[in-house]
Amino acid sequence: MVDLKLKYLLTLVLTILTVTLAQAAEIEFNASVDRSTVGLGEDFVLTVTVQGQDMASVPKPELPDLPEFNLLGNSSSQSTNIQFINGKMSKQASVNFIYYLSAKKLGKLTIGPCLIKYKDQEYRSQPIEVEVGKSSTARAQPAAPGRTSTVQSNIPIEGNLFLSANASRKTVYVGEQVTVDFTLYNRFQIADARIAEMPTFSGFWAEKVFDAEKFNWQQKTLDGKHYQYMTLKKAALFPMSSGELAVSPMALNIAVVQASRDFFDFFGSNKTVKIESKPIIITALSLPGDKPTEFTGGVGKFSIQASLDKNTATGNEPVNLTVKITGTGNIRLIEKPIIANMPGLKIMDPEVKENIQASGDIIKGSKTFTFPIIPQADGKYVIPAVKMTYFDPGDKSYHTIQSQPVECTASGCSQNTPLVEATGLKVLGTDINYIKPDVLALSNASFDIPLWAWLMYLLFPAMILSAFWYRGHQEKLTTDKGYARKHRSDGLVKKRLRQSERHLKANDIKNFYSSLSQAILGFIGDRYNLDTGVLTIDQLKMSLASHNVPENSISDLLALIDSCDLARFSPSAVPESDPVKFMKKTRETLSQL
Amino acid sequence: MMQLLLLALLTISPVDSYNQGNKYYENGDYSEAIAEYQRALTSFSSSHIYYNLGNAYFKNGQIGQAIINYRRARFLSPRDIDINNNLLFARNYRIDKVLATPGPLDNLIYRLLHSISLTESFWLCLAFLGLFSIFISLFILKQRRIYLYSSSIPALFVLLLLISLLSWQSEKRNIPAVIIVPEANAFSGPGEEFKQILLLHDGTELLIREQRNDYLLIQLAGGTGGWIKKDNLGKVY
Numbered sequence: 165m166v167d168l169k170l171k172y173l174l175t176l177v178l179t180i181l182t183v184t185l186a187q188a189a190e191i192e193f194n195a196s197v198d199r200s201t202v203g204l205g206e207d208f209v210l211t212v213t214v215q216g217q218d219m220a221s222v223p224k225p226e227l228p229d230l231p232e233f234n235l236l237g238n239s240s241s242q243s244t245n246i247q248f249i250n251g252k253m254s255k256q257a258s259v260n261f262i263y264y265l266s267a268k269k270l271g272k273l274t275i276g277p278c279l280i281k282y283k284d285q286e287y288r289s290q291p292i293e294v295e296v297g298k299s300s301t302a303r304a305q306p307a308a309p310g311r312t313s314t315v316q317s318n319i320p321i322e323g324n325l326f327l328s329a330n331a332s333r334k335t336v337y338v339g340e341q342v343t344v345d346f347t348l349y350n351r352f353q354i355a356d357a358r359i360a361e362m363p364t365f366s367g368f369w370a371e372k373v374f375d376a377e378k379f380n381w382q383q384k385t386l387d388g389k390h391y392q393y394m395t396l397k398k399a400a401l402f403p404m405s406s407g408e409l410a411v412s413p414m415a416l417n418i419a420v421v422q423a424s425r426d427f428f429d430f431f432g433s434n435k436t437v438k439i440e441s442k443p444i445i446i447t448a449l450s451l452p453g454d455k456p457t458e459f460t461g462g463v464g465k466f467s468i469q470a471s472l473d474k475n476t477a478t479g480n481e482p483v484n485l486t487v488k489i490t491g492t493g494n495i496r497l498i499e500k501p502i503i504a505n506m507p508g509l510k511i512m513d514p515e516v517k518e519n520i521q522a523s524g525d526i527i528k529g530s531k532t533f534t535f536p537i538i539p540q541a542d543g544k545y546v547i548p549a550v551k552m553t554y555f556d557p558g559d560k561s562y563h564t565i566q567s568q569p570v571e572c573t574a575s576g577c578s579q580n581t582p583l584v585e586a587t588g589l590k591v592l593g594t595d596i597n598y599i600k601p602d603v604l605a606l607s608n609a610s611f612d613i614p615l616w617a618w619l620m621y622l623l624f625p626a627m628i629l630s631a632f633w634y635r636g637h638q639e640k641l642t643t644d645k646g647y648a649r650k651h652r653s654d655g656l657v658k659k660r661l662r663q664s665e666r667h668l669k670a671n672d673i674k675n676f677y678s679s680l681s682q683a684i685l686g687f688i689g690d691r692y693n694l695d696t697g698v699l700t701i702d703q704l705k706m707s708l709a710s711h712n713v714p715e716n717s718i719s720d721l722l723a724l725i726d727s728c729d730l731a732r733f734s735p736s737a738v739p740e741s742d743p744v745k746f747m748k749k750t751r752e753t754l755s756q757l
Numbered sequence: 758m759m760q761l762l763l764l765a766l767l768t769i770s771p772v773d774s775y776n777q778g779n780k781y782y783e784n785g786d787y788s789e790a791i792a793e794y795q796r797a798l799t800s801f802s803s804s805h806i807y808y809n810l811g812n813a814y815f816k817n818g819q820i821g822q823a824i825i826n827y828r829r830a831r832f833l834s835p836r837d838i839d840i841n842n843n844l845l846f847a848r849n850y851r852i853d854k855v856l857a858t859p860g861p862l863d864n865l866i867y868r869l870l871h872s873i874s875l876t877e878s879f880w881l882c883l884a885f886l887g888l889f890s891i892f893i894s895l896f897i898l899k900q901r902r903i904y905l906y907s908s909s910i911p912a913l914f915v916l917l918l919l920i921s922l923l924s925w926q927s928e929k930r931n932i933p934a935v936i937i938v939p940e941a942n943a944f945s946g947p948g949e950e951f952k953q954i955l956l957l958h959d960g961t962e963l964l965i966r967e968q969r970n971d972y973l974l975i976q977l978a979g980g981t982g983g984w985i986k987k988d989n990l991g992k993v994y
Contacts, residue, residue, distance in 0.1 A: 596816075596846050597782040597839040599809040602776040606803040611929070611994055613879050620883060624890035631894035 185406050188446055191216035193225075195278050195289035196390070204296055207236055207266045212278050212289065213383060214259040223561030225289075228276030233666045236264040243382045260383060266554050267296040294747070321437050324389075327396075327401040327416055331440035332525070337495045338403050340557040343373065343525040344400040346414045349391045353421040354379075355434045361415035363441075365401055367448075369497055370411060373522040374398035377428055387444065400527045402463070402494040405450030411444040451555050458541055460501060461553030464493015468501075470550045477574045482512070482536040487550050487567065491530040497519055500533050501550050506576075509545055511539040557737035575694030602734060646693030653690030657683055661747075668743050674732065676743055680750060681728035703723070713757065720753045758957035771801035778809060804833035809838050815847055822962035823847045825991045828933070832925075832994065835871045842881040853962035873918075875925040882918035885911040929994045932965040934975070937991040943983025947972035955983045965992070 202208045212225050227235075244257045267273055272295055277288040283355050313386065325348075332343040346363065351413040357379075364464055374395060381392040419434040466489050473484040487501055512535060519621070520529035539545065547638040549566040556563055585718070660683030667676035688704070689696035692711045701722060708718045727746065778793030793812035794836070797803075811826035828843040834840065873881070892908035936957050943955035947969040955977075957963075966982065967974035973990060976982040 333773060341926065521966055593845070596843040599782055599812045600805045600839070602779050603772060603805065606772055606775065606801065606805060607803055609803055609874075611802070611829075611832060613875065618881075619881065621886065624886050627890045628893050628897070631897040635897055 168328060172542075186198045191282055191287065191288040193245055193278075193280055193289055194385075195275070195292060197292055197294060197373040197726040199277070200293070201295045201297060202267060202617050203272055204298060205266055207264050208294070210263040210265055210275060210292070211383060212280075212671055213258055214261075214264070214280060214282075215256060216282075219259065223281060225261055225278045226281040227263065227278055230265070230275065232268050232273045232601065233265045233275070233349040236266060238263045241382070247701050252691070258384075260380070267294065270296050271300065321420075321439070325349070325418065325420065325437065325439060327414060327441040328441045329411070329413065329444050329447055331411070333446070335447045335449065336403060337451055337463060337514065337555065337557045337560075338406050338496060339451070339461065339555065340402070341464070341493065341527055342401045342403070342446055343369075343398065344401060344444060345374075346396045347393055348396055348416065349384075349386070349393045350381075351389065354418055355421050356419040358417045359396075359414070360417045360438060361413070362397075363397070363436045364412045364414075365399065366405075367405060368401040368403055368410070368411075369494060371400040371496070371527045372398075372520065373400050373525055373527075398525065400522060401446070402497065402527075403446065404497075406448045406450035409446050409448055411446065413441045413443050415440040420603055452560060453562070455562065456553045458502065458551045458553040458564060459555070459562065460499040460546060460552055462489070462491075462493060462495070462498045462552065464491055464495070465496075465558070466495075466552070466565065467558055468493030468494065468550060468552050468567045470547070471516075472570045472572050473754060474549075475572050475574060477539050478576045480538055480540070482538045483572050483574075485537050485570070486548060487510075487514075487533045488530055489532075489534070489552060490530040491554075492526050493554070495529050496528070498531055498552075498554075503535060503550060504548060505566040507543040508543060509547075510540055512536045512538070537574075540574050543572045544571065545722075548720065615685065631642075648692040649693055653687055656690060657687040658681050660686060661751065661754075665747065668747060671733065673743060677728045680747070681725065681732065684721065684724055684750065686755065687757070691757060717753065717756050720749075720756075724750055724753055769796070771797040771803075771806070775806050776863070777802075778806075778813070782809065782816075785816075787813045791817065795952040797978070802829075802833070804830040804837065804840065806839055807833065808811075808843070810842060811840075811847070815843070819937065820850050820862060821935045821991060823962050824851075824938070824962065825935045825993050828935075828993045833876075835874050847960065852958035854962040865982055869919045870924040873921060875922065876917045878925065882915055882922055885914040885918065889915055916968075933993045934963055934965050934973070934990040934994065936961045936963070936985075936989060938989045939984055941989035943975065943985050944972075945983065947974075947984045951984065955981065957985070963990075965990070 167684045171431055190211070193213070194213040196211050196213070198209040198211070214220075214225070222324050239262045240258070241260045241262070241721055243260075272293055275292040275294065276290050280287045303338050316473065328347050328349060329349065336342050344363075350356070374397065376394060376396045379394060381394050383392050384393050395415075401411070406556070415438060417438050419436045421434055469488045469490070471486050471488075473486065485503070487503075489498055489501075500516070500755075503511055504509065515532040515534045516531040517534070518529065519532075520527060522528075537547075547570050549568045549569045551564055553562050553564045556560070636650075641651060642648075650651065660679060664676055664679045664683060666681055667673075685696040688694060692707060692713075694704070694707050705718055705722060708721070709715075724746075774793045774797035778790045778797065781787070781790035781793060790813040791810060794806050794813060797806050798810070807826045807830035811823045812832060813824060814820075815823035816840045823893065824844065824847050826846045827840055827847060831837070831844060832838045851904050867946050888911040889908050896904035896908065936959055939958045939959050942949075943957060944951040946952075961977070962976040963977050963982075965973050966976050968987075969984075971987045973987055974992070975980060976983050
């Protein structure tokens, strides 16, 4: 008995020492077995636990020589536990190295200290004693890896089976992330666990971080008691409004295996208990100061990128402007960035895509806004930098970030597309067009065309006919000598008659008759294409008759010629007063032809 | 005294009556405006006066008279937008809808043929005929083929303008008329004792086929017709 007490004391001292040492080196090294009494050949579990802040480079521990045991196999598991104590985060990682052993012989056996080398220091675990009997009371319970021995039913539930609800922080800004987790601590053997009530996160935007799907127990020593624990649910919460917000408790119905006192009842009976976590109150602070105009609700740390899917647009096909916001925080609650309206570009409502995941406990990811932009006129466009303002709870201030400006060229846009969106003409009423204004003068219009105007149409056929006649006449003049003479006769006779008159006025009677005779004969010759110079009076008479000249005209003409000849050769035979009369007579006779 | 008054009446020019009519119209005194415009039209005819008279009739609720005067105004200046618009407007106000609506091709042809007025097409036709005759005469005299070819251009215009001219003349010769009373009965013969076959309303346009005593045989666009009392109709031209 004394011996035993001493041993306990020694263990305690050793443990304290190890803990102190471990704390100094920020590492804790432990070894334990799942039960201290085993049957011969029965397998049991030796768990070597290394706990510390940085578990990335933990080497495998060296096991002592175990000549009295068989090493059946090993495995390892790692877990990270982040705790916030008074607003300070402490990260506690642990690595469990699990060895499955079985004893080779009966009696009290000792597992020697395990050794680990970490950062140039050696750590040893305390030795463990195992009592090996022929058969074990715990034989009925198949040893599962990672299980501590079941606490007997007479041990109270309180303090040995509980659900702890933890919030990473109790006071946050609206939109800032709080991580809550629900962890089940247990020292019993559990047959079944069912969720009786899920916690509700009213007033929060909740993102799932982790939901347990199966039992995955881990080991932990709390207040000197060894627990197996398991995180059931972890969620990232973003307060939506300021004030005190409550996270309602989670409740579980757990069936605890009660070890039977009846020897033959191997499996025991279950006792169902309901355990409930404590509610968490989180105080959400409203964002400080005046919100900038470009603030779109983001709280966290973000970056922004803008890009176009193509740099040239042809026709009126749209170009997609993609604005990607990446970072940590309440990404889902970020509203679309404001893109300034540009003349010539029609910016449509964006298509929104989110890609959000929990990395560790931190919610991060990206939100993509794809704006289809339809160019409405040809040209080169520069879409200015897209701005976004978010609140960084880290330094409690607003940050404005902006993307690079992007540019594109549009061509082949149909020009009839109006730059201003047509809203349709609003017709409020219809009426006739107003009267014509006052005038100073009106032109008199007529419904009818007067007859004289219609007659003007006759001018033109006449014109064409005269053109025909003129052409025929010209042709005859060149080809028909007689016609040409006849055509000339009028002009010639007039000229000769005028000369005769001049002689008459000069009282030159002789020349008067001479020229008059020439005029008459010349006219007859031209008119009828005759050579009058060589014709006798009789021949002349016959020729004239053959040209259908009336008889009296012929006789008149001949009489005139006679008189002329008479007067020319015997001027005295002609009375003085006669020439004027004679002239008149000549004109009359010639005009008859 | 009487002579003085007559003299005063005579000295009022159509332009003065027209402007006076506009004043009445502006004041909403439509029947006075109608009287003034009609006085102006006794010795004169102008599309402006007919158009304003049509407006005054329309405002006075006389659709048929309005249509008559719009059509007269359009006859004189067929390209005037106001006239065409108000004619269309007045036609839409009629009770009787057109029985046979003209097709788009008919409308196009009508617009082409009537894009210039009768007087315009007459003088243009004369001018092109003159040009044509000059070319032909030159060809006859100079015997150069270029003149013959050149004459084909005015010849083409002459043809087109002649078609327009003839279409205007035929429109007049058809004797179009419009119902100018709120309701008019059409009978199967020239007299009230005949069977009533149609009831026509103010503004309906038709053609006059025949006259017997006080009755006119009319024909509607669809081909249907009947005898209507003379006072119920107003001739367009």
